[in-house]
Amino acid sequence: xxxxQRGHRHxxxxxxxxxxxxxxxxxxxxxxxxPQRVMARFLPDIAFLQPRHRVDPLPVQLSWLYPxxxxxxxxxxxxxxxxxxxxxxxxxxxxVNRGASGDTVGQILExxxxxxxxxxxxxFVMVGSNDLGYGTPPAxxxxxxxxxxxxxxxxxxxxxxxxxxxVADDHAWPDIRRQWDFRRNDQIRILxxxxxxxAAETGSGYLDLNAGLAPGGVLxxxxxxxxxxxxxxxxxxxxxxxxxxxxxxEAGVETxxx
Numbered sequence: 001x002x003x004x005q006r007g008h009r010h011x012x013x014x015x016x017x018x019x020x021x022x023x024x025x026x027x028x029x030x031x032x033x034x035p036q037r038v039m040a041r042f043l044p045d046i047a048f049l050q051p052r053h054r055v056d057p058l059p060v061q062l063s064w065l066y067p068x069x070x071x072x073x074x075x076x077x078x079x080x081x082x083x084x085x086x087x088x089x090x091x092x093x094x095x096v097n098r099g100a101s102g103d104t105v106g107q108i109l110e111x112x113x114x115x116x117x118x119x120x121x122x123x124f125v126m127v128g129s130n131d132l133g134y135g136t137p138p139a140x141x142x143x144x145x146x147x148x149x150x151x152x153x154x155x156x157x158x159x160x161x162x163x164x165x166x167v168a169d170d171h172a173w174p175d176i177r178r179q180w181d182f183r184r185n186d187q188i189r190i191l192x193x194x195x196x197x198x199a200a201e202t203g204s205g206y207l208d209l210n211a212g213l214a215p216g217g218v219l220x221x222x223x224x225x226x227x228x229x230x231x232x233x234x235x236x237x238x239x240x241x242x243x244x245x246x247x248x249x250e251a252g253v254e255t256x257x258x
Contacts, residue, residue: 056082056101063098063114071096071118073246074157077126078103080165080230089239093246104131105144112148116155123152124242126162126209128191129228133183138191142198149202160205160245163192166214168227183228185217205245212241 059082072094075086081099098115100107105127115123125148131141145161152159166185192210199206213223213234223234230238 054102055104055107059098059100060111060114063111066096068096068118070094070120072121074098074115074118074120074123076108076115076123077162078130080129081126083230084235084239086239089235090243090246093243102130103127104134104136105141105148106131109144109148109151112151116152116157119155120157122158122160122205122246124160124162124207126164128164128195129167129183129188132164132187132191138187138194141191142194145195145198146202149198149204153202158205159202160207161195161199163195163206163208163210164188165230166210166217166219168219168221168224189217207241207245209238209241212237 056079073090073096075081075095075097077099079099079101082097082101083099084097086095086097087093096118100111108125108127128141128145132138149159149161166188167183192208196206196208198204210217213219213230219227223231223237225231
């Protein structure tokens with residue numbers, strides 16, 4: 001009887017130990033980005049896994065229906081770009097907003113004709129956060145970004161690549177599952193380093209938004225509504241940086257950092 005009780009306690013202790021070890025292994029895997037590395041190794045092109053329906057269809061549809069035939073400046077990107085009225089943020093500028101919530105680099109490339117039909121002089125692009133959220137490695141975004149640059153340049157547009165914004169600190173915003181969604185500041189930094197190099201290689205402009213919005217490598221809590229999206233004060237800073245770039249000429253007002 002005593003031996004049976006000891007055996008039961010031993011098995012219970014082993015189960016508890018196994019659960020603790022499993023939890024530790026999961027934590028280590030997430031911190032080391034093991035799931036992302038496995039997908040990058042065995043699924044080098046995971047675009048087909050991306051839930052395309054998550055892109056807000058309304059601004060995409062309207063971009064073909066608006067009567068605007070020409071715009072000097074186009075703001076192009078995902079939900080961060082889509083949120084504000086850029087003609088209000090940049091008064092006196094002939095600017096239109098062609099952002100769409102949920103957009104990825106590949107999806108913007110698919111709808112780029114709605115931008116080029118406006119014959120813009122400059123296109124400010126900021127996209128990539130959702131790609132990282134879907135688990136796409138930063139290196140895999142170089143080719144679609146290059147294709148986007150080539151497509152815009154073919155139509156005579158100048159391109160200004162804007163750095164992908166950092167997100168807020170995980171501890172300040174525990175409801176944002178950045179580690180699981182791969183939307184991590186270390187990955188954003190790698191992506192921005194690649195985008196800056198691509199801009200230099202292709203002769204495109206580069207505007208480091210993090211220099212004015214997240215100079216410490218983390219998006220400050222007072223500039224975000226949920227750890228990722230921006231509040232009004234952040235948009236005022238962003239617009240000021242775009243205006244400074246425009247006033248500095250198309251050679252660019254480039255700031256260092258990522």
